[in-house]
Amino acid sequence: MSILSPAEQRAIDHVDQQAMLAQVERWAAINSGSRNLAGLTQMADELATAFAALPGSVSLVEPAEVTAVSPSGEVQPLAHGRHLLVEVRPEAPLRLLLTGHMDTVFPADHSFQRLKWLDANTLNGPGVADMKGGIAVMLAALRAVEAAGAGDAFGYDVLINSDEEVGSLSSSALIEARAAGKAAALTYEPSALPDGTLAGARPGSGNFSITVRGKSAHAGRNPEDGRNALVAAADLAVRLKAAMRPGLSVNPAKIDGGSGNNVVPDLAVLRVNLRPKTPQDETEARILLHDLTWAIAVDHDVTVDMHGSFARPPKPIDPKAAKLFALVEQAGADLGLAIGHRDTGGVCDGNNIAACGVPVVDTMGVRGGSIHSDAEYLLVDSLAERARLSALSILRIIGQGGV
Known part of the structure; x- marks a missing residue:
């Protein structure tokens, strides 16, 4: 592990894994399936309260209109939940975008609704990895960066949408608008592999x-x-x-x-x-x-x-994205973590961000696995690990003035 700067060390020391775990347990107990509007409302309110700890404005944005074809062939409106938007220092010359999603693939009538400890480090539950754990990582990393003294020259937007699992149709325009002008973006999907490997190129x-x-x-x-x-x-x-x-x-x-x-x-x-x-x-x-x-x-x-x-447009790894991956992987190495990246067949909001010309690493969330199934699990020690990785990566983006 390399020597960290005083600001980097302050950020690393600020991460509180027990507080993060308590958030995940509370949030995962709320069913926020993509079509469960009541659950999404409850989840959005929880997140609005939690993200109010950051020094910015917090708002809930109405979803854009979306239509779908019914089994009878009729094009009908399709309701969506509101999206959480946090804006911190919007006039700063260097700004980042951090994104996540509050929805899960488990509807209100799904049998998978409860948390269960598989062992001392493995928590099984709906959305614990994808991605309520990731949201906890994001918030902890930003609080750590603020505690380290990020400075007025750095600002960011946080966007947590309610429809990523169903294609982000009601939030895609919001993603595009918030990506504009950003130096880089981080998205908090779980790692591509349980060992912490990041997702690289993605198809559309x-x-x-x-x-x-x-x-x-x-x-x-x-x-x-x-x-x-x-x-x-x-x-x-x-x-x-x-x-x-x-x-x-x-x-x-x-x-x-x-x-x-x-x-x-x-x-x-x-x-x-x-x-x-x-x-x-x-x-x-x-x-x-x-x-x-x-x-x-x-x-x-x-x-x-x-x-x-x-x-979801295809997401290749262009030169700017390659630089961002190298920065994150070096930050990992400096924390004693061996992190690489590999191409994957999945898609996410990182595809939409990359299409705006903004470099993005979109698997900054927790280590875990079996997502989209009732075997989904979170490796609890990855909460602090990935929050520290994000905090250090953000501080280094700030330190070099972008990617």
Whole structure:
């Protein structure tokens, strides 16, 4: 471990793991599934109180309007929770963005609602790693930086959205606005591996609902007069999957629709996810969607409407991002931590931030694993470890005037 500056040592010494653990236990006891608006309201209020400890303004921002396609093919509004925004020294010449999400993948009626200790260092519970533990790390790191005397030349925004797990559709414009002009960004998703490895490059992601409308008819008397929307949607799913290649993952996930066995179905909605590796792959995926939906409409004599977008752009590691990764990894080494990074297939708000031209490390949260399952766990000793890593990284970004 290298010798830390007095300010860096003050920040490291300020981290209180027991206080962080108490926050995680309290927050994880609140169900804040992405569609649980009451739970998200409770969680947002908790976070607003906690982040009021920072020397800035705290507000709750209304979500942007979002629509979704129902199983009946209707485009309908989709409600979202409010997003937490903290602004500290907005006029400072050097500013960072720190982001997280308060929502989890576990709805209010999910069986996974309670915390359980697996051993003295392993806490099992909904959202403990992804990412209520990460939010605790973020807050502790910022409090440590403030305690070290960051100075008036440094400021930051904190954005904790309510919809990351469902694509950040109601917060993407807010992310873009807050990323503008920032020197760098840190996002508090859990580490890519339990050993603390960071996520490097990420693919993009697009979610689409493709509505196919055909014509009903009697399946026995005059099936030739019908236009089977279910078959057309299935054909589209098969063609999309067949187009999968290196650089583009395609997952047809669900078809809503169908009718009685004696009726030719006139409606089906195909849900599909595409993950392009590079911006060029995304462009080709857009062309693929256009060409295949047009071909299905012609071949099956049906009407096809597409709803959705590539809400997560691909996130390559550009030179500025490489410098930020090197800074964080060196900070880790100076704390006695062996930290590297690797490419991953997942996506997060780091994709959106990187698309704004801002270098970002998006797995600054806790070590743990089995996220998005009832085996999700947090390694408790990583709370203080990762808070110290963030605090030291932030101080060094300040010290060198950016990345």
